[in-house]
Amino acid sequence: MSRLALIAALGLAALSPAVAADYAGPAETLRSRLADAQIEVTFDRAQAAGLVREAGLAAAELRPALAAVNPKAAGDVEAALNDAVRAAKAGDEAGLAAARARAWTALLGGTYTGLEASIRSGDAASARDWLAAREFRTASAFTRLSADATGAVEALGAGKLTPQATLEAVRADVLDGYQARLGGALRDLETAQARGWRTRSAEQAALARGYFALLAPAYREQRGAERLARLEADLAALPASLPRVQADLGGFRAAPLSAVELRARAGQVTRFLALVPVEYGRGVKLSGGSPVVTSDLEVTEARTFLTGARAAFTDLAPLLPRGADAAGLRAGFAGLEAGLNRAAAHDGAPAPSSIEADVNALLGQVRTAFPAAWQAHDASADLGVIRTQLDAVVSAAEGGDWAAAETARLDAYATLESGAEARIAVFAPDLKLRLENLFWNGQRPDGLARLIRERGTPAAFRETRAALEDGLRETARMLGTEVAPAAVATNAGVIVFREGLEAVLILAALMGSLRRPEVKHLRRPMWLGAAGAFLATAVTWFVLSGTLGLFARYGEKLEAVVSVIAIAVLLLIMNWFFHQVYWTDRMAAFQKHKHGLTVGGVAQTGQWIGLAVLGFTSIYREGFETVLFLQSLVLQSGAAPVLTGTGLGLVSVIGVGVLVFALQARLPMKKLLVWTGMMICAVLAVMVGNTVHVLQLVGWFPVHPLGFEFPSWASLWLGVYPTWEGIIAQVVAAVAVVGSYFAAEAVKTRQLEAKRREASQAAGAGAGAASTQP
Numbered sequence: 001m002s003r004l005a006l007i008a009a010l011g012l013a014a015l016s017p018a019v020a021a022d023y024a025g026p027a028e029t030l031r032s033r034l035a036d037a038q039i040e041v042t043f044d045r046a047q048a049a050g051l052v053r054e055a056g057l058a059a060a061e062l063r064p065a066l067a068a069v070n071p072k073a074a075g076d077v078e079a080a081l082n083d084a085v086r087a088a089k090a091g092d093e094a095g096l097a098a099a100r101a102r103a104w105t106a107l108l109g110g111t112y113t114g115l116e117a118s119i120r121s122g123d124a125a126s127a128r129d130w131l132a133a134r135e136f137r138t139a140s141a142f143t144r145l146s147a148d149a150t151g152a153v154e155a156l157g158a159g160k161l162t163p164q165a166t167l168e169a170v171r172a173d174v175l176d177g178y179q180a181r182l183g184g185a186l187r188d189l190e191t192a193q194a195r196g197w198r199t200r201s202a203e204q205a206a207l208a209r210g211y212f213a214l215l216a217p218a219y220r221e222q223r224g225a226e227r228l229a230r231l232e233a234d235l236a237a238l239p240a241s242l243p244r245v246q247a248d249l250g251g252f253r254a255a256p257l258s259a260v261e262l263r264a265r266a267g268q269v270t271r272f273l274a275l276v277p278v279e280y281g282r283g284v285k286l287s288g289g290s291p292v293v294t295s296d297l298e299v300t301e302a303r304t305f306l307t308g309a310r311a312a313f314t315d316l317a318p319l320l321p322r323g324a325d326a327a328g329l330r331a332g333f334a335g336l337e338a339g340l341n342r343a344a345a346h347d348g349a350p351a352p353s354s355i356e357a358d359v360n361a362l363l364g365q366v367r368t369a370f371p372a373a374w375q376a377h378d379a380s381a382d383l384g385v386i387r388t389q390l391d392a393v394v395s396a397a398e399g400g401d402w403a404a405a406e407t408a409r410l411d412a413y414a415t416l417e418s419g420a421e422a423r424i425a426v427f428a429p430d431l432k433l434r435l436e437n438l439f440w441n442g443q444r445p446d447g448l449a450r451l452i453r454e455r456g457t458p459a460a461f462r463e464t465r466a467a468l469e470d471g472l473r474e475t476a477r478m479l480g481t482e483v484a485p486a487a488v489a490t491n492a493g494v495i496v497f498r499e500g501l502e503a504v505l506i507l508a509a510l511m512g513s514l515r516r517p518e519v520k521h522l523r524r525p526m527w528l529g530a531a532g533a534f535l536a537t538a539v540t541w542f543v544l545s546g547t548l549g550l551f552a553r554y555g556e557k558l559e560a561v562v563s564v565i566a567i568a569v570l571l572l573i574m575n576w577f578f579h580q581v582y583w584t585d586r587m588a589a590f591q592k593h594k595h596g597l598t599v600g601g602v603a604q605t606g607q608w609i610g611l612a613v614l615g616f617t618s619i620y621r622e623g624f625e626t627v628l629f630l631q632s633l634v635l636q637s638g639a640a641p642v643l644t645g646t647g648l649g650l651v652s653v654i655g656v657g658v659l660v661f662a663l664q665a666r667l668p669m670k671k672l673l674v675w676t677g678m679m680i681c682a683v684l685a686v687m688v689g690n691t692v693h694v695l696q697l698v699g700w701f702p703v704h705p706l707g708f709e710f711p712s713w714a715s716l717w718l719g720v721y722p723t724w725e726g727i728i729a730q731v732v733a734a735v736a737v738v739g740s741y742f743a744a745e746a747v748k749t750r751q752l753e754a755k756r757r758e759a760s761q762a763a764g765a766g767a768g769a770a771s772t773q774p
Contacts, residue, residue, distance in 0.1 A: 021065065023114075024132035027107060029058035034084065034100040041088050041096050048088035048096070056081045059107070066110040069117050073110030077103050097203035105210020108135055112174065112214060119167045124157030131170070136177050149173035175215060175254040176315075182211035183314050186246060193239050205238035208245070218254040250326075251318045262319075264384060265312040266374035271385045272309035273363055275411070276302050276336070277356040284343060284352050291351045293343055297404055302355075303340045306333070308388065313366075316374070325369035332362040383472050386412050393448060394465050398458045409448045413439045435471045438464055489645035491686060492630055496649025499626040503530075503619045504657050525609070529616035536616070537623030544631050564691060681737050688733045689719025692726040701725060 037051035059077050066074035080103035087095035111133040118127035131153055152169035155161040161169070185207040192200035212219075212235055220228045231248040234241040257265070283298025284291050293299060310333045317326040336358055343349035350358075367375065389412035396404035416435065436442075440449045445464045446456060634642050695701035704724040720726070 021126075021129040022132075023062060023065070023111060023129055026058040026061040027111070027133040030055045030062075030107065031104055033058065034103065037084070037088055038093075038096060038100060041091060041093055045089055045091050049085055052081060052084045052088050052096075055084075055103070059103070062107070062110075065114065066107070070110040070113040073106050073113065076106035077110070080106060093199045094202040097199050098206040101203050101206035101210055105207060105213065107133075108178070108210070109214055115170065115174070116167065119153070119156065119163050119170060122156065122163050124153055127153045127156065127166075127170075131174075134174055134177070135181065171218075172255040175218065178211050178214045179254050180311070180314065182208055182215065182249075185211060186242065186249075189239055190242060193242070201239050208238060209235045215254040219252060222252065249318065253315075253318060257315065257319070262316070262374050265315050266370050268312035268384060269309050269316070269366055269370075270363060270375075271415075272305045272312065273359055273366070275305045276309070276340075277352065277359050278302075279305060280340070280343070280355045281352040284349050284355075286351065291343075291349045293346055293349050296344070297401075297407070299340065299343050299349075301404075301407065303337075303344060304392075306336055306340060309333075310337070316370070320369055321371065322369070325365070329362070329365055329369060332358070332365060336362065383476055386415050386472065387469070389415065390465055390468055393452075394458075394461045397452065397456070397461045402452055402455065405452050406449075409439065409452065431471065431474055435468070435475070438468050438471060486641070488641040489648070492642045492645025493649040493652070494645075495630065496626055496646050497652045499623075500649065500653030501656060503623075504653065525612040529612035530619045532612070533616045533619035533623055536620050537627060540624060540627045541630070544627055545634070564695075681734065684737065685730045685734055686719040689721060689726050689730050692723075692729045693719070693721045696723065696725065 033051045033055035037048040037055070040051060041048035056078075059081060063074050063078070066077065080099045084096055084099035084103065086092075087099055111130050115127055115130035115134075118124075118130055128150075131149060134149070149170040152161060152166045152173075156163065156166040185204045189201060189204035189208060191197075192204060212231075216228060216232070219231065227248070231245065234244045234248060238245065279298050279302035283293060283295040283302065285294050286292070313329060313333065317329070320326045336355070339350040339355060339358065389408050392408035393405050393412065396402070396408060416439070434442075438445070438447055440447045442450070445467050446454075446460060448461075448464055448468075450456075451460055451464060630642055630646060692701060696703045702725060706722040706724060706727070710720055710722055720730070
């Protein structure tokens with residue numbers, strides 16, 4: 001068979017949907033042969049050229065498939081390989097390095113085009129083949145490879161995701177990896193330039209151009225064709241244009257991070273940084289007043305943690321509100337890295353106290369620079385740190401480095417013990433025991449401590465790691481205080497409708513006597529005051545949201561405090577409502593104020609202002625209460641479901657308002673108030689249950705488990721958790737409200753009886769007096 005026929009046959013096989021295509025194998029062969037050629041070119045040019053030709057054979061296997069989806073990429077790969085052959089023959093190390101980078105990134109561009117095309121057509125099998133040839137973020141012992149894209153493609157194949165949703169998930173994962181690679185290339189280019197490394201500079205500049213080509217469509221979409229053209233010109237001028245390239249990339253993310261991802265990365269920055277001085281202090285001791293490296297392993301661990309923190313920071317740096325903060329933090333990371341590098345080289349290691357002071361200073365800068373929303377406590381960030389440390393255990397064990405495996409195991413367990421374990425102990429003691437067994441000396445599967453001591457097999461480590469992953473996922477569910485979004489929206493809608501109904505009833509009562517033509521004009525200032533109250537309520541929402549956001553780092557503690565306040569106010573309102581003090585006294589005060597303004601010799605301007613103020617105050621009180629309740633729900637479940645319920649509640653209130661004011665309809669207001677009052681009782685019970693749970697999580701409330709668990713829907717929808725404190729608090733809240741109602745009815749009955757007796761006695765006294773008259 002001729003070579004052309006062979007290539008055609010390979011191309012048909014690659015494009016056939018019936019047979020899985022191997023794109024990853026040839027791609028890896030191309031990369032490894034070019035890497036070997038880069039090493040050989042210094043010693044044997046002919047050997048280097050031969051290795052490049054072998055890379056070309058691997059590329060030939062991919063060329064038909066690449067040409068079918070991205071002819072330009074296929075041509076770029078071939079042109080780069082031709083340049084690589086010439087450079088190898090000439091012994092041009094820099095030229096070979098640049099050609100090698102161009103060939104590899106052009107190949108990535110072609111495979112990514114094929115990946116997107118397959119997803120758009122709904123061909124999960126083909127997408128799976130193209131995805132196998134992707135490149136991940138730079139891996140380390142504490143950086144786990146993301147499988148989000150793989151999961152999305154599998155979900156597409158199973159019919160669980162639409163092509164569009166799959167495409168968004170794949171872009172978020174794969175483009176995030178390529179942007180991380182771009183950032184790494186630019187950093188390495190900066191270092192190579194500073195040290196005069198010509199070959200390294202050429203390679204990193206070419207990699208930067210190649211990786212950015214993958215991100216260019218997203219850059220054009222976000223910033224326009226003109227800025228894209230300027231950036232591409234600056235990239236072509238690298239390395240001289242490096243500062244301009246970095247400035248042009250500021251604030252750009254090809255795959256925007258979600259709020260959860262932002263919190264997770266910010267948590268990684270602070271948690272990994274905090275571990276740097278711990279590890280460094282284990283490996284560097286003072287001897288005769290001078291720091292001496294006593295364990296290279298611990299210094300390496302400190303550098304690894306710093307690398308993890310810096311990688312997470314790199315993802316966040318473009319999104320910082322102030323560029324000066326990002327520059328200052330980069331300088332802080334660079335200073336720490338330089339100190340740790342000196343320690344690793346045994347060339348003037350800094351004292352442990354110096355590294356600790358530098359880390360504390362950098363953490364202070366981080367907390368000042370990062371927005372409050374990023375710093376909200378996220379238990380998943382702790383679990384993320386544990387996962388990376390467990391991955392380090394497995395990696396070290398597979399490499400036979402048992403000391404490193406034991407160190408990583410202890411670090412992972414310390415992170416669990418200081419955070420999540422103390423909290424799940426009271427809610428899931430069986431889960432706590434299972435995790436401890438997996439970390440220590442358990443059997444079936446064997447615990448990590450046992451495996452390390454007995455030099456277990458890689459398969460045994462992976463089995464235990466998988467069991468730990470299941471336990472950590474269960475821990476995440478146990479620690480979560482999330483409420484079902486539909487339940488949150490329902491509760492928010494009930495609160496808004498209930499408070500809005502009161503506002504409508506108050507306005508209707510106040511304006512009821514202003515229907516006569518001679519006083520009808522006095523309704524206008526009251527309407528304006530009510531409108532002002534509505535706007536003030538919206539402003540209060542943003543002010544209160546911003547104020548609470550300043551304390552977002554306190555996470556569940558803030559949620560607990562705000563929830564307790566909201567419950568107290570809600571209990572007070574229900575008490576007022578059932579005792580009718582709320583309506584009797586408050587409406588009497590409003591009516592008295594209105595009477596004083598509409599009757600008598602009040603000046604016209606003062607009368608107008610007074611009625612506007614009356615309309616404002618009568619509505620704003622309801623608005624303020626509503627905002628307080630809703631902010632408590634936002635802290636539990638986020639803004640989206642709360643705003644959805646708020647919108648539905650507002651629509652219902654507006655409908656009632658139109659019926660009452662525009663159509664003069666006579667609605668059963670008393671029945672509506674009673675029914676919504678009962679619904680508020682249910683909302684109160686849910687709020688009490690969730691609040692007690694949060695108070696227990698932060699350690700402000702004792703915990704006595706019931707001894708059995710409720711189904712997950714009970715906590716999501718009803719705020720019911722398996723502790724005596726939570727159940728009793730919900731029962732007490734319900735009894736307090738219902739008992740308040742019956743107590744109020746009893747008081748009213750006694751009062752009516754007392755008035756009847758007084759009236760009877762007065763009538764009897766009057767009759768007696770009349771009978772004694774002559």
